[in-house]
Amino acid sequence: MEVDNKFVALKEYVHGQPSESNFEVKTAPLALTLKKGSNQIIVKNFYVSIDPYQINRIKAYSSSHKASGFSTQIGLGERVDAFGVGSVVASVNEEFKEGDLVAGLLNWEEYTVVQPRTILNKITDEFALSYHVGVLGPSGLAAYAGFYEVCKPKNGNTVFVSAASGSVGNLVGQFAKLSGCYVVGCAGNKNKVDLLKEKLGFDEAFNYKEEPDFKLALKRYFPDGIDIYFDNVGGEMLEAAIVNMKPFGRVALCGVISEYTSAGPRAAPNMLDVIYKRINIKGFLAYDYLHIYNEFISTTQDHLRHDRLQVLEDISQGIESVPTAFSGLFRGDNVGKKSVKIGNG
Amino acid sequence: MEVDNKFVALKEYVHGQPSESNFEVKTAPLALTLKKGSNQIIVKNFYVSIDPYQINRIKAYSSSHKASGFSTQIGLGERVDAFGVGSVVASVNEEFKEGDLVAGLLNWEEYTVVQPRTILNKITDEFALSYHVGVLGPSGLAAYAGFYEVCKPKNGNTVFVSAASGSVGNLVGQFAKLSGCYVVGCAGNKNKVDLLKEKLGFDEAFNYKEEPDFKLALKRYFPDGIDIYFDNVGGEMLEAAIVNMKPFGRVALCGVISEYTSAGPRAAPNMLDVIYKRINIKGFLAYDYLHIYNEFISTTQDHLRHDRLQVLEDISQGIESVPTAFSGLFRGDNVGKKSVKIGNG
Incomplete structure (x- = not known):
């Protein structure tokens, strides 16, 4: 059996802000049969994840982080990989069946x-399939590991989250509240x-767009x-946060969306503050927290089953x-976890 | 008994580079008698320490780190405090005697x-008194704690030290060699x-002054x-180091001398690199490592007794x-630990 497989190909590298014209949707025939061995x-895909970090593989501006292997540039005309959810329609791998x-x-x-050897897990729980690209997927793991392992919260800590209505930020804020923290978020x-x-x-x-001075805004809330x-x-928000950190404050760097789309001026946090306040920036x-x-998964599923987490999709x-x-x-544009539903999942 | 006590007073706050004219040496009579209770x-002082960080208390440019308490601004006409070594000449404190x-x-x-309740320790070892403002004093502790506790070195690690002939840097490099690391330093x-x-x-x-591009220089050595x-x-050196860090690299921020004397452009490390390479900047x-x-002290004294550490004064x-x-x-101007000898210690 053969199907017409629609895919998104990279048409041109992103300069500055990405737009629809960077991509084209193409079709190629795909035989649903596989060679033994x-x-x-x-996989017939039901949901694919849409994440800001993907821009780092499809933009013209280059950076030394390429060496890390997590951000190899994608070739023109190639497909963009993404976390997703689907159903196995053909398999010659004994771990998976149709x-x-x-x-x-x-x-x-x-x-x-x-x-x-690609990361692929079977879904066996009762939750909506879409949750597995979000709260139970990489966004959830980034929020959970970033907050608990990198930030090492204590009860009563004051927590600031930027892009707080985004896929990761909204969960960090909710985890922080569940941990007895005071939580402030900013959004657009x-x-x-x-x-x-x-x-x-x-x-x-x-709303950060209504704040002429981020430092003063953070001083007001903290x-x-x-x-x-x-x-x-x-x-600029990172700079403002550093100024407002307490001694021994922790900064978890999960994303720098303000710098993804520009090769222009970057954050220049006051390193003298970082020293005197013994701030840790990490x-x-x-994927380091597998x-x-x-x-x-078990903690988050438990929260979900007891309605302690709101899911923003x-x-x-x-x-x-x-x-x-x-x-x-x-x-x-997005509020919470952005994904695209494909087919009938 | 009364003596004429010469002291260094702050004459005017430092703008940009400090110079001799920021200070004046004054004399005030001091009675060598103390009130019981x-x-x-x-203390008659023999050596006082001269450290770059002291500028942060005597400059006009201000920063949020003042809140930390370690960098309260010193008033005009006031004395500048400093680590030092001396001999007790009068005491009404039962822990110390003449x-x-x-x-x-x-x-x-x-x-x-x-x-x-001021930090003051009795010297009971056999080492030169001057060592106690340097290798056995705060500079030594900064090097030791910064390297072992903050950088968490492993045998075979590659280590870069800036201001490597300075009071702290020279010891970090030596500790790193003693720990089986590959060590490169830069100096002026x-x-x-x-x-x-x-x-x-x-x-x-x-010699960083002969390197037109710090990034390329570090790429050459690492x-x-x-x-x-x-x-x-x-x-700029911090930016260049970030570009050249390995995944999971550690950056210990001990000082930012290039930024002490200027309120101008600061380091703007590429935070995308910090994320993708999971760099920790601390x-x-x-004083956090008392x-x-x-x-x-015991490790460093042991190194000194076995000639495993060179002392640069x-x-x-x-x-x-x-x-x-x-x-x-x-x-x-300085090579190694800068101090001033006063009197006959």
Whole structure:
């Protein structure tokens, strides 16, 4: 059997802000049969994840981090890989059989041929499939590991989260509240700010676009200083947070979205403050914390089963919507975890 | 009995580079008698320490770190406190008696009235008194704690030290060699570079003033990347080090001398690199590591007794030389630990 597989290909590298024109949706025939011994699997995709960090593999501006292997540049015309959820439709790998629901590294496309040794887990729980690209997927792990392992929160700590209505930020804030912290988030419009306070239980939230001086804004919300800054944006907000950190404060660098789309001026935190206040700034990737994956999953599932976590999802429909969904991340369009639903999952 | 006590007073706050004219040496009579119950001590000073960080208390440019308490601004006309070594000449404190040799927090002056609860330790070992402001004093503790506790070295790690011929840097490099690391230092002239390689056993050293591109220089010395950067300078060198760090690299921020004398552009490390390479940047102060003071002292004394550590001292003579000694730090005049000898210690 052969299908027409629609996929999103990189048309041109991103300069500055990404837009729909960086991508094109193409179609290629795909035989749903596999060669024995290849250990491959074919997955029919139901949800693919849309994440800001993906820009780092499709932009023209280069950086030394390429050496890390997590951000190899994608070639023009190639497919963009993405975390996703789907169903196995063909398998010559003894670990998976047709009909298995799986979550793992796929592509922005309708069907993905998965090579052996790619991260791919069977879904066996009762939660919505879409949760497995978000709260129970890499975004959830980034929030959980970043907050608990990198920030090392203590009861009563003051916590600031930027991009707080985003896929990771909204969970960090909720984890922080569950840990007895005082939590303030920032976001880019009034609806998001209201959501943080009214639905997610943040103690305070503010619209950064209405703050002429981030340092003063943070001083207002943290008159005694910040213990933990979970940074998703970098840039000027990182500088302002450093100024407002308490001694021995921890900064977890999860993303620097303000710097993804520009090779211009970067954050220049006051390192004298970092010394005198003995601040710890740590970059991390969710994939470094697979050793606590089971703990993350069981804790998070438990929160979900007891309605202690609100799940914020922002789902577009159809593979054709991927370019707009992705570009929209950088316009602040999304509220919560952005993903695209493909097919009938 | 009364003496004429010469002391260094702050004449005007430092703007940009410090110079001799920021200070004046004054004289005030001091009675060498103390009131019972005051628990005070009078110390005749033999050596006072001259350290770059002292500028942060005597400059006009202000920063949020003042909140930490370690960098309260000193008033005009006031004395500048400094670590020092001396002999007790009067005491109404039962822990100290006349003739005790002590090391602790004194001032840039000939005699210091020490208040109770000031850091002050009796010297009971056989080493030169001057060592107690350097290798066995705060500089030594900063190097030891910063390297072992903050950088967490492993055998075979690659280590870069800036201001490597300075009071802290030269010891970090030597500790790193004793720990089986590959060590490269940078300094500001050929004599210092030669000293690092020939006397202190650094694997490589370079003159940063002869390097048009710090990133390329570090790439040359660390083709496979840097595990540990012990930063004494901040600024452009910090940016260059971040680019050259290996995954999971550690950066200990001990000082940012390039930024002490300017309120201008600061280091803007690429935070995307910090994330993808999971770099840890940590500011620290030696005083946070008093809990390992005994370990530091016994290990360092052991190294000294077995000639495993070279002691680099740069000692000026007489209280009048303090302003020049201090200003000289920022011109790169000193080689190793800068101190001023006062009196006959």
